[in-house]
Amino acid sequence: MPRVNIVIPAYNAEAFIAATVRSALDQTFPDLQVTVIDDGSKDATAAHAALNDARVRVISQENRGMSRSRNRGMSEVDSEFVALLDADDIWHPEKLRLQLEALQSRPDHDFCYTGFEVWHGEPRPEFAQQARSGRIDETLSGWIYPRLILDNHALPSSVVWRRSAWDSMGGFLTDNQQTDDWEYLVRASTQHRFLRLAEPFVLYRQHPVSLSRRIPATNTTELMRADLIRRFGMSAPPGHDVDPTALQSFQHRGWCNFADAHTAKGDLGLGLRTFAGLLGRGPYRGRTLTKFAKSLVRRYIPND
Incomplete structure (x- = not known):
């Protein structure tokens, strides 16, 4: 063996x-x-x-x-x-x-x-x-x-x-x-x-990614992250703690990138709804608005 x-x-x-x-x-x-x-x-x-x-x-x-x-x-x-x-x-x-x-x-x-x-x-x-x-x-x-x-x-x-x-x-x-x-x-x-x-x-x-590839309709990474936190909590094993501020920042970035991809190149309605949810929940509203504006520019003034 x-x-x-x-x-x-x-x-x-x-x-x-x-x-x-x-x-x-x-x-x-x-x-x-x-x-x-x-x-x-x-x-x-x-x-x-x-x-x-x-x-x-x-x-x-x-x-x-x-x-x-x-x-x-x-x-x-x-x-x-x-x-x-x-x-x-x-x-x-x-x-x-x-x-x-x-x-x-x-x-x-x-x-x-x-x-x-x-x-x-x-x-x-x-x-x-x-x-x-x-x-x-x-x-x-x-x-x-x-x-x-x-x-x-x-x-x-x-x-x-x-x-x-x-x-x-x-x-x-x-x-x-x-x-x-x-x-x-x-x-x-x-x-x-x-x-x-x-x-x-x-x-x-890493293989070249086709620009025409469909953007996923579901943010599987952030949904999985939320499920993992639900299952294992913020300290696993006990005494080894997740930084809540860092977690919040990573979650925001993941949803912001998802919203950006759809607003700029994919399902505009889904992108707008996701951005609206981020702005409604907070935090990082300034960061979200900046990303939103750049997404709209990329959609309507493509640089290619």
């Missing part, structure tokens, strides 16, 4: 999957297996993922979405540690070794995540060659619920954790791919300590 199993959900990822799997296989920590869940791809994802390497297992299923694919992958593996890797991201070769050393040094911590770099797919040969120390960022380690409820610092492709924690918590929710991984990590942070390695160990690929 390998000590670490890396679960990679993949859908129509033939252009990226081989490089992603290779970055997992090229880890300086060798005791690993890669489990690729081919989620009903219509291209050659499964064939490109295998790499003719015995350490890679490809499981094909009908299309079920990211969260169900992650849950399927976890149900198929049995190892001391598990890790996630998205099908188009890249790992630094020292990632697993340094994360496992950190977790071994602190047996009362169950999750380890790392810094990452946003990446647009350009060649980055120097990334794998740069040395890493494995320095722990203490400000984002320990009981991080008060920080994670504000901003999702833990990129899924950066996280390694003990299989025992997965077994005790259950899997990802499968309601919304935009928030399912954040919900899982926040839920984990109420029960388990986290470690963060300060240096970037992941190239997080």
